[in-house]
Every structure is written in C-alpha cells, then in structure tokens.
Amino acid sequence: MNEADKISHISLADRLNHVLQHHWKRLIVFIPYFWLFVFFLAPFFIVLKISLSEAIIASPPFKPMLNWAEEGIMQIRVVVDNYAYLWEDDLYVKTYLNSLKISTISTILCLLLGYPIAYAIVRSSHTTKHILLMLIILPFWTSFLLRVYAWMGLLADQGTINNLLISLGVIDDPIRLLYSEFAVYVGIVYTYVPFMILPLYANMEKLDWTLLEAAADLGAKPMTTFFTVTLPMTTPGIIAGALLVFIPATGEFVIPDLLGGGNVLMIGRLLYNEFNANVDWPVASAVAMVLLVVLVLPMMLYQHIQSKETEG
Amino acid sequence: MSQPIDYNDRPWMDPDAEPFIRVQSVSKHFGDFTAVDSVDLEIYKGELFSLLGGSGCGKTTLLRMLAGFEDPSAGNIFIDGVNMNDVPPYERPVNMMFQSYALFPHMTVENNVAYGLKRDGLPASDIAQKVEEVLAMVELTRFRKRKPHQLSGGQRQRVALARALVKQPKVLLLDEPLGALDKRLREQAQFELMNLQDQLGVTFVVVTHDQEEAMTLSTRIAIMDNGRFMQIGTPTEIYEFPQSRLVANFIGNANMFEGRITENGPDHVVVESKEVDCEFYIDHGLSIQEGSKVWVALRPEKISISKGTPASGPTNTLKGMVHGIGYLGGTSTYRVQVGDRLIEITSPNQNRPKDGNPPIEWDEEVYLSWEASSSVVLSK
Numbered sequence: 001m002n003e004a005d006k007i008s009h010i011s012l013a014d015r016l017n018h019v020l021q022h023h024w025k026r027l028i029v030f031i032p033y034f035w036l037f038v039f040f041l042a043p044f045f046i047v048l049k050i051s052l053s054e055a056i057i058a059s060p061p062f063k064p065m066l067n068w069a070e071e072g073i074m075q076i077r078v079v080v081d082n083y084a085y086l087w088e089d090d091l092y093v094k095t096y097l098n099s100l101k102i103s104t105i106s107t108i109l110c111l112l113l114g115y116p117i118a119y120a121i122v123r124s125s126h127t128t129k130h131i132l133l134m135l136i137i138l139p140f141w142t143s144f145l146l147r148v149y150a151w152m153g154l155l156a157d158q159g160t161i162n163n164l165l166i167s168l169g170v171i172d173d174p175i176r177l178l179y180s181e182f183a184v185y186v187g188i189v190y191t192y193v194p195f196m197i198l199p200l201y202a203n204m205e206k207l208d209w210t211l212l213e214a215a216a217d218l219g220a221k222p223m224t225t226f227f228t229v230t231l232p233m234t235t236p237g238i239i240a241g242a243l244l245v246f247i248p249a250t251g252e253f254v255i256p257d258l259l260g261g262g263n264v265l266m267i268g269r270l271l272y273n274e275f276n277a278n279v280d281w282p283v284a285s286a287v288a289m290v291l292l293v294v295l296v297l298p299m300m301l302y303q304h305i306q307s308k309e310t311e312g
Numbered sequence: 313m314s315q316p317i318d319y320n321d322r323p324w325m326d327p328d329a330e331p332f333i334r335v336q337s338v339s340k341h342f343g344d345f346t347a348v349d350s351v352d353l354e355i356y357k358g359e360l361f362s363l364l365g366g367s368g369c370g371k372t373t374l375l376r377m378l379a380g381f382e383d384p385s386a387g388n389i390f391i392d393g394v395n396m397n398d399v400p401p402y403e404r405p406v407n408m409m410f411q412s413y414a415l416f417p418h419m420t421v422e423n424n425v426a427y428g429l430k431r432d433g434l435p436a437s438d439i440a441q442k443v444e445e446v447l448a449m450v451e452l453t454r455f456r457k458r459k460p461h462q463l464s465g466g467q468r469q470r471v472a473l474a475r476a477l478v479k480q481p482k483v484l485l486l487d488e489p490l491g492a493l494d495k496r497l498r499e500q501a502q503f504e505l506m507n508l509q510d511q512l513g514v515t516f517v518v519v520t521h522d523q524e525e526a527m528t529l530s531t532r533i534a535i536m537d538n539g540r541f542m543q544i545g546t547p548t549e550i551y552e553f554p555q556s557r558l559v560a561n562f563i564g565n566a567n568m569f570e571g572r573i574t575e576n577g578p579d580h581v582v583v584e585s586k587e588v589d590c591e592f593y594i595d596h597g598l599s600i601q602e603g604s605k606v607w608v609a610l611r612p613e614k615i616s617i618s619k620g621t622p623a624s625g626p627t628n629t630l631k632g633m634v635h636g637i638g639y640l641g642g643t644s645t646y647r648v649q650v651g652d653r654l655i656e657i658t659s660p661n662q663n664r665p666k667d668g669n670p671p672i673e674w675d676e677e678v679y680l681s682w683e684a685s686s687s688v689v690l691s692k
Contacts, residue, residue: 208412208414210410210412210414211414211416211417213379213381213401213408213410213414214408214410214414214415214416215416215427216380216381216400216401216402217379217380217381217401217402217406217407217408217476218402218407218427218428218431218475218479219402219403219428219431219432219479220402220427220431221402224431228427229416232418233417233418
C-alpha cells in the first residue's frame with residue numbers, strides 16, 4: 001500500500017466518523033424510511049410487476065417481465081390482461097362489493113357499539129377508567145387465531161350457544177350460526193371494536209366538557225347537545241377509528257375463512273385461492289393491487305378534504 | 313328592558329324590595345368535602361353582585377348551582393320567584409359566561425352567538441338580526457366569519473359575552489370574566505362590562521378572586537371563605553367597615569394591632585395596644601365589654617407620616633424608624649419600625665421632591681398619626 005492510498009483511506013474513515021458523530025440524529029430518521037423501503041415499497045413494486053406479467057406453469061409461475069431477446073435487445077412485456085380479467089369475470093367485482101359491504105356494515109356496528117363504550121370510559125372515575133381500558137386491551141393478550149377458533153366453538157351447530165338455547169327450550173333444532181355472514185360480522189366486530197374504542201377514547205379524553213355545559217346553558221337539550229357539539233367534536237376520533245376498522249376488515253382473510261366458510265365471499269379469501277389453489281400469481285397480484293386502490297383512494301380523498309378544511 | 317340600577321337606589325336597604333335571586337340555606341357536599349356550607353343570599357334585580365374569595369372557597373360551586381350544573385345538597389334557589397331545584401340548566405332563565413369562555417371551536421363567531429337563539433327556535437331572520445346587533449355591541453362584526461382559534465384573548469372574551477347576552481337572560485353569571493386577560497386589557501374590559509350591564513339592566517353575578525375587580529365592578533360583594541359568607545356589603549362598606557380581620561386583610565392591606573378595650577363610651581372607644589405601646593381613640597361606639605381582646609385595623613393610606621411632632625398628641629400617634637421606602641410614582645410606600653412591628657404607610661407624592669420639604673429618608677425617625685375615624689375595631 002503506498003502513501004497516497006493510506007492517506008485517502010484514513011481520511012475516508014475520518015469522514016465517515018465525522019458524519020456519524022455530527023449527523024447521527026438525521027441518520028436515525030432514515031432508519032424507518034429504510035425499513036419501509038425494504039419491506040413495503042420494494043415488495044409493492046414486486047407485486048405490481050407480477051400483476052403485469054403473464055401466468056405460466058413454471059416456478060415462479062409467471063413470465064419474467066424483462067427479457068433479453070436476440071441481438072442484445074431488451075424486451076419489456078407488460079400484460080394488462082389480468083386486470084381486464086378481474087373486470088370480465090363478475091366473481092371479482094361481486095367479491096369486492098361484498099367485502100366493502102361487510103366492512104362498511106362492520107365499521108358502523110363497531111361505531112355504534114364502541115362510541116357509547118368510549119364515552120362511558122372517559123366519563124368514569126380515575127380508577128374505573130383504568131380497569132375498563134385494561135378490559136378493552138385484555139383480548140390482545142390471547143392469540144387472534146385462538147379467539148376466532150373460540151368463536152367457532154361458540155357458534156357451531158353443536159356449539160355452546162346452540163346447546164344452551166336447546167337446553168333452555170328456546171329452540172328444538174340447532175340454528176345455523178357458523179359459516180354464515182352473521183358469523184363473519186360477529187367475528188369482525190368482536191375483533192375490531194377495540195380499534196374503534198381506543199382512538200375514540202383518545203379523542204374524547206381531550207374533549208373540553210365545559211362545551212357541553214355551555215350548550216346546555218344556551219338551551220340545548222342533551223340530545224341536541226350531542227348532535228351539535230359532542231358529535232362534531234369527536235369526528236376526528238370517529239374517522240380514525242373507522243379507518244382502523246374498515247381497512248383491515250375489507251382485506252380480512254382469517255375471519256371469513258374460518259367463520260364464513262365457503263358461504264361468504266370476501267376478497268382476502270379470493271386472493272388466497274388465486275395464489276395457492278389456482279397458482280395464478282399475476283391475477284392474485286392484480287387482485288391485491290385493485291384492493292389497495294379501493295382502500296387508498298377514499299383515504300386520500302378524506303385527507304384532501306381535511307387539509308382544505310384546516311386551511312379555510 | 314328594566315331600568316338600570318341608580319346609584320342612590322339600594323334595593324337591599326329597602327325592606328319591601330323582593331329579591332330577584334334568593335339562595336336559601338344552600339349547601340353542597342362533594343363526598344366529605346363541604347364546598348358550600350348552608351348559605352343565604354339575596355340578590356336584587358339589576359345588581360352587579362360579586363362573589364369574592366380565594367380558590368376553593370365555594371364561590372364557583374355556588375355559581376354553578378345558580379346555572380344548574382350542580383344540584384344543591386340541601387336548600388333552595390329561587391330565581392324570579394321560581395324554585396330552580398328541579399329545573400335543568402337548559403330551561404333556566406340564566407346564561408353563563410365561562411372562565412375558559414367555552415366557545416365552540418368548530419363554529420364561527422356568528423354561529424357561536426346564534427347557537428342559543430337557534431335552540432329557542434327563533435325564525436332565521438330574527439336570529440340574524442339579533443346576532444348582528446350583539447356583534448355590533450361588542451364590536452366584533454368584522455370577525456363574524458372567524459373561528460375562535462383565529463381570535464385574540466380579548467376578542468374571545470367578547471364573543472363569550474355576546475353569546476351569553478344575546479339570549480337576554482334574566483341573570484348573567486360570569487365566572488372569572490376577566491381572569492384570562494392581561495392587566496391592560498382587563499381594566500378596559502372592566503369598564504366595558506360595567507357599561508354593558510348599565511345599558512342592559514341585566515342582573516350580573518360575577519365570581520372573582522381579584523379584589524380590585526370586585527371593588528370596581530360591583531354594587532355589592534359577598535366575601536366567601538370555607539363555603540361561608542364572611543361579609544356581604546357594598547365595596548365601601550367592606551373596605552371601610554370590615555367585620556373581621558379576615559375581611560380587612562382580604563380587601564386591601566391593613567395594619568392590625570392587638571389590644572384591649574380600656575374605655576367604652578357611647579360615641580367612642582379607646583383601645584390600648586401593648587404591641588406598639590399606643591392608645592387608639594376610635595370615634596365609633598361598640599357593643600363589647602371593657603377589657604375584651606380586640607384588634608384595631610388601620611389602612612396604610614389613612615396614616616400620615618411626618619418628621620415633626622403631630623398636633624394630635626399622644627393618642628393615635630406612633631414614633632418609629634423608617635425601615636424601607638418604595639417609590640411607586642403616584643404614591644410611596646413606607647415601612648416604619650415601631651417596637652417589633654413593621655407598619656405599612658402609603659402616602660401620595662403630591663410635591664416633587666425638589667420643591668417641597670426635604671423628603672423622608674431611610675433610617676430617619678418619624679411620627680405616624682391618624683384620625684379618630686380612620687381605624688376600625690374588630691372583635692374577631
């Protein structure tokens with residue numbers, strides 16, 4: 001190694017050292033971005049790429065997008081057939097719509113159930129508040145899958161609920177609870193209601209309760225106060241909670257698979273089938289991309305409206 | 313709209329006058345804590361009545377009971393002859409201006425003010441007109457489309473006032489109405505508030521911890537401590553004739569001397585204080601036994617300070633040493649040591665130091681003297 005190399009080598013190490021010492025705060029910021037890039041953005045583009053490829057029977061089961069043709073010419077094959085196929089076969093459209101229907105109704109049910117609960121928690125005394133919050137978080141300590149299996153046990157034809165109703169003489173034959181849309185609603189609302197309650201709680205906790213007194217003082221009856229003050233003031237909490245329920249519920253796979261069986265069409269199950277049973281990765285990827293667009297567009301629209309409102 | 317209260321018209325002195333608000337042996341307990349302890353109070357139409365006291369004295373609880381946010385544990389509250397015990401806040405003929413103003417952050421100034429009128433189901437044109445009027449009154453017409461967070465503190469205070477007044481309540485309750493404003497703004501707002509009350513003739517009940525504010529605003533003041541009234545009276549009565557040491561110390565400053573009554577005449581009393589070795593001659597009678605222990609309260613501004621011997625002779629005179637001087641521009645505050653005691657004197661600076669007599673300096677020997685009518689004897 002000659003002198004010049006040595007010097008440049010030392011100075012490079014020094015420079016690196018210098019950067020680390022003085023700019024580590026800025027570098028720390030890049031760690032989550034790096035993480036998101038590697039584990040979100042890169043996979044996203046891989047899925048996008050696969051969705052634009054042609055399916056073949058091989059491993060991996062799609063034709064590569066980039067191809068070296070003869071004489072060193074690079075060939076790019078973009079196939080939009082997969083997306084067209086989603087539109088042509090009405091199974092996919094139906095399944096998307098059914099998923100959206102189920103997640104919308106579940107979100108409304110979670111709101112109707114979660115709002116009074118969050119309100120009651122906020123209004124309760126200090127010690128009760130902590131106990132009630134703990135009870136909301138407690139189910140997370142058990143595996144999600146176990147809890148869904150527990151619901152299967154409860155809802156089955158020979159399950160706890162049917163047996164109880166039969167022994168009480170309310171019904172003679174078991175009623176169909178499991179493997180129905182009803183069971184899927186039960187499962188989704190049960191699973192996601194904490195995600196509605198917690199943001200609502202956080203929002204209501206900051207609510208200035210003298211505003212409610214002010215409304216009463218100005219002649220508003222409790223109902224009017226609720227609709228003119230409480231509800232508008234808690235709208236950010238409602239939206240946050242609704243998004244946290246709606247988005248994962250739309251793509252939910254485990255609950256419709258275990259509790260809905262083959263009777264409930266949801267996009268998560270369809271995607272799973274395309275990928276594993278049909279081994280049609282391009283169509284499965286297209287299904288995923290469309291789902292992403294369906295979920296992201298309304299969110300972007302909402303944020304656009306929000307930012308406009310804060311400006312105004 | 314009713315006649316504003318006249319300076320010489322003191323309904324509380326008139327035995328036939330019907331009080332507008334009557335608080336009858338009202339108590340409020342929170343668990344073991346007694347916030348309001350069996351109080352009686354009568355407030356007359358058109359008064360600007362202040363509840364004055366330190367934090368936790370029960371003044372806000374009493375106000376909240378008038379508004380209907382708290383139910384009395386015992387007793388009755390009548391407003392305009394109607395028992396309010398079972399009347400919810402939204403049906404009471406009162407409006408409140410909250411300490412935090414409690415403006416609805418999601419509504420414009422205009423909609424905040426219109427909120428109460430909408431609840432009354434008035435036609436839209438009436439609402440618009442009334443909102444217009446009240447916004448003009450508080451000079452906020454320009455800001456009608458703004459949201460509360462786009463306003464300054466003083467503007468928010470005026471929105472809160474407008475919102476409470478627009479419903480033309482029989483009683484306006486104000487919880488620390490000027491507490492959140494800075495000093496300069498507060499003084500201006502004080503006079504605005506008084507003018508408004510004068511124009512509208514609405515009965516105001518104000519909660520405040522600021523004695524200066526209470527003195528400036530009020531027709532009468534109730535001084536509260538530990539859930540009870542210590543004294544109820546006009547600002548002058550409370551300042552000049554406090555009934556207890558607590559009141560004398562709470563309103564303004566007072567030099568307090570412990571002593572015994574040595575002479576109790578029909579038109580005067582003499583109190584001898586061992587503390588400062590002085591005889592106080594006071595020109596008001598007192599129904600108290602000779603020899604009993606009393607306190608003499610003497611306001612700092614009622615004492616005159618001089619270098620020469622005062623004419624009044626040995627009574628109502630003290631001799632001491634200047635221990636400190638605080639020059640405040642319009643007045644100066646002297647601290648004079650008499651025996652073990654430091655006595656506070658406030659004296660106006662009428663002459664510029666270079667024109668008049670040589671000024672009083674630190675560590676100089678001085679004489680303090682006061683009129684026979686200047687001090688007050690207190691038995692508790």
